[in-house]
Amino acid sequence: MEGRTGELDERIKKLDQELSRYTEQMRKMKPGAAKSSIQQRAIRVLKQKKLYEAQREKMANTQFNMEQVKFAQESMVDTAATVTAMQDANKALKKQFKTMDINKVEDLQDDMADLLEQSEEIQGVLGRSYNLEDVDESALEDELRALEEDPSLFASYEEQGQLSASDQPTADYLSLPSAEGTAAEGGAALPEVPAEQQAAQTASTPAQ
Numbered sequence: 001m002e003g004r005t006g007e008l009d010e011r012i013k014k015l016d017q018e019l020s021r022y023t024e025q026m027r028k029m030k031p032g033a034a035k036s037s038i039q040q041r042a043i044r045v046l047k048q049k050k051l052y053e054a055q056r057e058k059m060a061n062t063q064f065n066m067e068q069v070k071f072a073q074e075s076m077v078d079t080a081a082t083v084t085a086m087q088d089a090n091k092a093l094k095k096q097f098k099t100m101d102i103n104k105v106e107d108l109q110d111d112m113a114d115l116l117e118q119s120e121e122i123q124g125v126l127g128r129s130y131n132l133e134d135v136d137e138s139a140l141e142d143e144l145r146a147l148e149e150d151p152s153l154f155a156s157y158e159e160q161g162q163l164s165a166s167d168q169p170t171a172d173y174l175s176l177p178s179a180e181g182t183a184a185e186g187g188a189a190l191p192e193v194p195a196e197q198q199a200a201q202t203a204s205t206p207a208q
Contacts, residue, residue, distance in 0.1 A: 005063070008056040015049040 022042035029035040147153055 005056060005059050008052050008059070012049055012052045012056070015045050015052070019045045019049065 019042055022038055022045065025038050026035060026042065029038065
């Protein structure tokens with residue numbers, strides 16, 4: 001049908017060219033028998049053109065209708081395939097739901113919640129601290145604050161015998177090299193300790 005429409009378009013184009021020549025001749029001619037003859041030919045060509053145009057219009061309408069029918073048919077095929085797929089999915093879902101019990105699912109959720117709660121309780125038990133219930137946290141904070149403000153308290157504790165050599169606090173920022181290591185590395189001797197202070201330190205140090 002598209003070929004037929006193209007053929008009509010070609011004929012209409014040729015008739016337009018012929019009609020254009022007749023109209024050009026008529027503009028140059030004076031009224032008379034010759035001009036009337038050309039006019040009759042132009043009218044005949046114009047009628048033929050109108051006939052071809054009407055045929056082309058009918059063919060275009062027919063082609064449009066056929067395309068509409070084809071589109072509707074393809075749509076019906078797609079719709080049928082969609083409905084079939086939905087029916088299959090519906091059957092599969094019903095079959096799957098038959099194998100499930102909502103009560104069992106709820107029981108499973110409850111069991112999982114209980115297990116998680118028990119796990120948290122076990123973690124809490126494992127994270128307990130022992131033998132620290134009677135320690136006064138505020139007192140420890142006050143003592144630590146005092147040591148930070150006055151480091152000389154470490155020496156007073158040692159002199160009063162409240163801290164033994166093994167109980168003295170150690171920290172990275174308080175670690176000092178030994179006298180032997182310092183002498184070996186730098187080659188400089190440390191200042192001598194007075195005899196009275198050596199005797200006091202010896203007296204305060206417990207026997208091994």
